[in-house]
Amino acid sequence: MRLALNYQRVDPTKGGAETYVADLCGALVHAGHQVDLYANYWREGVLPPEVRCVRVEANGWSKAQRLWDFAVRSESLLRQTTYDCSVGLINTWYHDVLIPQGGVHAASLEANARRFPPGVRRRLYLAGKAVNLPRALLYRRIEAKQYDPARRTRVVAVSEMVRGHLERFHGVPRDRIRVIPNAIDAGRLAVADPATVRAEVRFQLGLTPDDLTALFVGHNFRLKGLCPLLDALAHRKARAPQARPIHLLVCGGGKLAPFRTRVARLGLADTVHLIGFVPDIRSYFHASDFFVLPTYYDPCSLVVFEALACGLPVVTTACNGAGELITEGREGFVVESPEAMVPLADAFDRLAIDSNRRLMSEQAARLGRAQSFGQHVTRLISLFEEVAESSGQRALFAVGRKSVGSGQWAERKWAVGSGQWAVDAKRTQRPRRTNPTTPPNEPNDPAERTQRPRRTNPTAILAVAFLEEKNQWCASHALQF
Numbered sequence: 001m002r003l004a005l006n007y008q009r010v011d012p013t014k015g016g017a018e019t020y021v022a023d024l025c026g027a028l029v030h031a032g033h034q035v036d037l038y039a040n041y042w043r044e045g046v047l048p049p050e051v052r053c054v055r056v057e058a059n060g061w062s063k064a065q066r067l068w069d070f071a072v073r074s075e076s077l078l079r080q081t082t083y084d085c086s087v088g089l090i091n092t093w094y095h096d097v098l099i100p101q102g103g104v105h106a107a108s109l110e111a112n113a114r115r116f117p118p119g120v121r122r123r124l125y126l127a128g129k130a131v132n133l134p135r136a137l138l139y140r141r142i143e144a145k146q147y148d149p150a151r152r153t154r155v156v157a158v159s160e161m162v163r164g165h166l167e168r169f170h171g172v173p174r175d176r177i178r179v180i181p182n183a184i185d186a187g188r189l190a191v192a193d194p195a196t197v198r199a200e201v202r203f204q205l206g207l208t209p210d211d212l213t214a215l216f217v218g219h220n221f222r223l224k225g226l227c228p229l230l231d232a233l234a235h236r237k238a239r240a241p242q243a244r245p246i247h248l249l250v251c252g253g254g255k256l257a258p259f260r261t262r263v264a265r266l267g268l269a270d271t272v273h274l275i276g277f278v279p280d281i282r283s284y285f286h287a288s289d290f291f292v293l294p295t296y297y298d299p300c301s302l303v304v305f306e307a308l309a310c311g312l313p314v315v316t317t318a319c320n321g322a323g324e325l326i327t328e329g330r331e332g333f334v335v336e337s338p339e340a341m342v343p344l345a346d347a348f349d350r351l352a353i354d355s356n357r358r359l360m361s362e363q364a365a366r367l368g369r370a371q372s373f374g375q376h377v378t379r380l381i382s383l384f385e386e387v388a389e390s391s392g393q394r395a396l397f398a399v400g401r402k403s404v405g406s407g408q409w410a411e412r413k414w415a416v417g418s419g420q421w422a423v424d425a426k427r428t429q430r431p432r433r434t435n436p437t438t439p440p441n442e443p444n445d446p447a448e449r450t451q452r453p454r455r456t457n458p459t460a461i462l463a464v465a466f467l468e469e470k471n472q473w474c475a476s477h478a479l480q481f
């Protein structure tokens with residue numbers, strides 16, 4: 001098949017979604033498919049040479065403007081070429097299949113709000129999102145296009161949790177959703193000598209071979225639950241001062257300064273190691289004894305699968321789609337929420353027992369390696385083939401109206417499979433146009449005239465979208481303030 005993938009920046013050092021795109025391109029090429037990647041940036045050397053990269057400009061003064069500009073330009077370029085199936089991942093909408101790796105924005109916003117206790121602080125946070133952050137509203141605008149029923153886009157939910165969010169927040173019909181959990185390439189995590197790597201990292205950190213070590217990895221420390229994790233460690237230390245200490249390694253691209261103060265205040269300075277960004281996380285997987293991610297929202301965390309594949313039992317929350325695959329007490333523990341301090345501390349106590357942890361480590365490695373990227377891609381290819389077979393002449397959406405020879409206006413659509421314009425199956429060639437805002441052969445009578453929408457500056461679109469969404473949000477939440 002000839003496939004198109006659309007993602008703004010492909011750099012595996014920046015996160016799980018970026019890693020996923022690079023791995024998916026490689027797997028599709030390996031399976032014998034032709035892959036074109038529409039992106040603004042791709043890191044040199046991370047993609048197979050067979051992948052044809054098409055650069056898409058992303059202009060604008062702000063991130064929101066660049067995000068919107070990339071999506072608009074992606075649509076324009078994708079319209080110019082015919083593919084058996086086009087695939088989008090985050091913040092673009094002109095696709096046959098959408099894989100929302102980031103989940104649903106409204107669900108993420110709701111989860112973020114839970115970081116604050118019910119009351120004034122939570123309401124202020126939500127109000128700030130409504131008034132001061134047009135980028136958040138831009139996400140809602142993009143999702144409205146992505147899940148527009150007229151597009152009939154197939155959606156891949158990476159977990160049952162995300163399927164529920166798609167149905168709840170966007171009304172996506174269940175028959176348009178295919179649940180295909182995330183997966184990893186476990187071979188990419190291998191190191192030449194795990195024991196040597198473990199010893200070297202521990203020596204650099206001043207840890208002994210017997211120190212019990214937990215690993216936390218994330219770029220958004222607050223959303224991933226670092227604050228409640230530190231609170232749970234402090235609670236465990238306070239309730240049982242003689243309990244076996246747990247050394248926590250904190251890796252990721254977030255800001256560390258605010259957490260240094262918190263660590264000192266909680267009396268954890270001797271056991272919490274704020275490391276920061278690590279170009280190659282593999283050595284830290286092998287240096288650790290278990291993995292912990294008490295996240296507020298994660299559609300299906302890839303780093304959890306990576307930790308499992310490295311033999312690390314995992315402690316996470318029910319807010320993480322990856323937790324759906326973990327059996328309590330076998331490969332790890334799933335607590336209800338990040339604020340579940342006592343269950344978190346109890347899980348740590350059970351993992352502090354070496355015999356328990358060793359058994360769980362074996363089960364964790366088996367589960368992690370079962371999340372085979374090959375099986376994942378096979379299921380995706382099956383979906384892509386279904387789309388290619390069913391679409392053919394299917395039009396994604398109407399762009400104008402006029403019937404042939406009748407003088408009446410009728411729906412005119414772009415037929416994806418044929419690369420031509422179709423008008424009620426009678427017109428098979430895209431007509432020439434002299435005025436970019438008016439369909440050809442427009443009737444002279446204004447009463448019969450249906451004009452094609454004018455092109456609008458992306459900045460103006462964002463401004464209008466912001467004002468509309470802000471007013472709607474404030475109206476819907478007025479009673480809650």
